[in-house]
Amino acid sequence: MKSNSYDKFYGITTFGESHGKVIGVVIEDVKPGIKFPLNKIQDALHKRRPGKGEYSSARSEEDEIQVLSGMLDGVTTGMPICLVVYNKDAESKDYEHLKDLFRPGHADYSYFKKFKIYDHRGGGRASGRETISRVAAAGLVEDITDGININIYPVKIGKFEISEFDASIQNELSWHDRSNYNDLIEYLDKIKEEENSIGGIVEVRITSIPAGLGDPVFEKLDANLAKAILSIGAVKGIEFGDGFKLAALTGSKANDQMNKNGFISNHQGGILGGISTGNDLIFRFAVKPTSSINKLQKTVTISNEEVEFKSQGRHDTCIIPRIIPVAEAMIKLVLADALSYQKLIANDTLQLSDYREAIDKIDEDILTALCRRQKISELIGKFKQKNNLQIENKDREKELLSQLEQKAKLWNIDGSVVLKIWQIIISESKNKQ
Ligand SMILES: Cc1cc2nc3c(=O)[nH]c(=O)nc-3n(C[C@H](O)[C@H](O)[C@H](O)COP(=O)(O)O)c2cc1C
Known part of the structure; x- marks a missing residue:
């Protein structure tokens, strides 16, 4: 099974472990002659790396991208493109104290049960570093999703919720509510002081999206977005439109009625039958609290011996700011596929x-x-x-x-x-x- 490939219209295979030599991606089917958007990709990579903000950890990684193949004089040649980032800050000896134990909240136990080999060096393929590959790959399909606006921001962090939404407010958390921002920061400082962590809910609002994206029945747009988003570590749930709240509504409240100008409401989140309606595409996903915390916790070793364990070093209090660029990359990959498939059936625009x-x-x-x-x-x-x-x-x-x-x-x-x-x-x- 090609479980490390996102293999639809564009063939994308990611490889590498957090503490191996490199993290990388091979991308096939990219058209020749596309100018390589190095700066854009590098910018997105910098957004998802740790140590960039107050609520992120201090592991300093430069994440400089290197192009190994498929590029000539800064443009794609049509050959497979291989991009890698060297793991410069990957000191395996820092992980010696974890050698035989399963870190609570991490994928250590399930990976060991599956592969019978325990790569204790920082999570291996389950590490957040794997997502470097996805962000890099998405940079190469960006010209296809051009014109579609993707807005991603948290609507809930711990006990705080957005009540007065103002998209113009900029901060490291992408928190769009001035009224409770200072209280939220105080709350996060307290959690950080207690060596603990917190999760939240992230909302995605995609505007200027054409109707007709998504294909019956196994390539539905919502199904593909859900799989792409749930494939990101620490994401634990997803809902479209009014999502789980729809279960409590009557049909007359839940249906999006129409007039000659289009939809009067948007309870369905811009998708009907797995196909975009042209209404804003809206979904939310839940991010769990960072697993690594410097608090004493119970666990077992690979020989099932009970031990107490505490992470060492600094860790992200909340990983939402780092997950946002990864979610954006996955959304772009899904939309690029859907747009490319749609181009095939909209035969009036097809060229040889x-x-x-x-x-x-x-x-x-x-x-x-x-x-x-x-x-x-x-x-x-x-x-x-x-x-x-x-x-x-x-x-x-x-x-x-x-x-x-x-x-x-x-x-x-x-x-x-x-x-x-x-x-x-x-x-x-x-x-x-
Ligand atoms: C971009 C990114 C960065 C992450 N950084 C951390 C981290 O610094 N510490 C941590 O404990 N988990 C981090 N995670 C989450 C773990 O990778 C994830 O929780 C773990 O592998 C278990 O998988 P699951 O939560 O999906 O079950 C990160 C995830 C992503 C996507």
């Missing part, structure tokens, strides 16, 4: 290059499927050998070919061509078994 792009993508999908088929077929071969089963099964082969031929007829594809292709695929699989 668009058709070629689409067919190249399909060919790549076929190749990926063949590769996965090959791997599974090898596993079947090994299983059969281990269990002394006959490798060749002529009856099953015949049945498969007849099913494929029937399906081909249903889809108006020449059955004899499909048979020829699968005969080659099956014979190749047998060679590998």
Whole structure:
């Protein structure tokens, strides 16, 4: 399974651990000739790194991006682009005291249960540093989402909520309420003093978004946004429009009625049936309190011995400011996909290059499927050998070919061509078994 790839219209694979040599990303299918937005990407990376504000930790990382491939004289060549950031501040010895224990709130325990190997050096792939790759990748699809405004800000931090919203107010928390900002800062200072942490709720409001984005039924826009946002560490919930409050409303209150100018309200958050309506797209997501805290907590070691553990050093009191640029990157990746797919069906605007792009993508999908088929077929071969089963099964082969031929007829594809292709695929699989 390609679980480290965000592989839709644009093929994006992220790699690297927080305390390995690099964190990086490979991006495929980016058009040639695009000017590499180095400054923009670097700016976004600086926003998500720690040590940039009062409520962030002090691990100083420069996060300078390096381009390893796919670029010539500052523009994309159409070849796979590889971007990396070196982990300069990654002192593994700082993590020696964690060597055998599971940090509460972190992914240490679940990773160990899954992989049976414990990389104690700062969370490995579960670390917030992995998100550098996503921010870098999003920089390369920005020209596609140009014109769409994405606003992201917290509406709740701990017990504080936005009551008088004013978008013009700027501060390190992106907190848009002057009336309670000083009280919030006092509250965060107190939590910091107590060596504790706090979470909150972040709202996303996307304006100037065209209607028609999102595809039935497994590529719904809300489903894809939810997956993208929930793939960010520390995000624990998401709701669209009035979200969970909709459950308590009657239909007459929940429906967004229309007049000739469009929607009269926006309880649904700008999405109906998984497709954008052109109304503002609104959703909220919940961020949990930072797991690393310098307070004594109970845990166990990998040999199930009970111990007490306290994190060392400075940690983010609240990670919302660092999550905002990551959420923006994930939203851009989802929207870039949705816009690119939409371009394919809005056939009045299609050029030959668009058709070629689409067919190249399909060919790549076929190749990926063949590769996965090959791997599974090898596993079947090994299983059969281990269990002394006959490798060749002529009856099953015949049945498969007849099913494929029937399906081909249903889809108006020449059955004899499909048979020829699968005969080659099956014979190749047998060679590998
Ligand atoms: C940008 C970013 C930075 C993060 N920084 C920290 C951090 O400094 N300390 C911490 O305890 N967790 C941090 N996290 C959260 C952990 O990665 C996350 O809580 C942990 O891996 C467990 O995953 P889960 O909370 O999604 O279950 C960060 C997450 C992101 C996205």
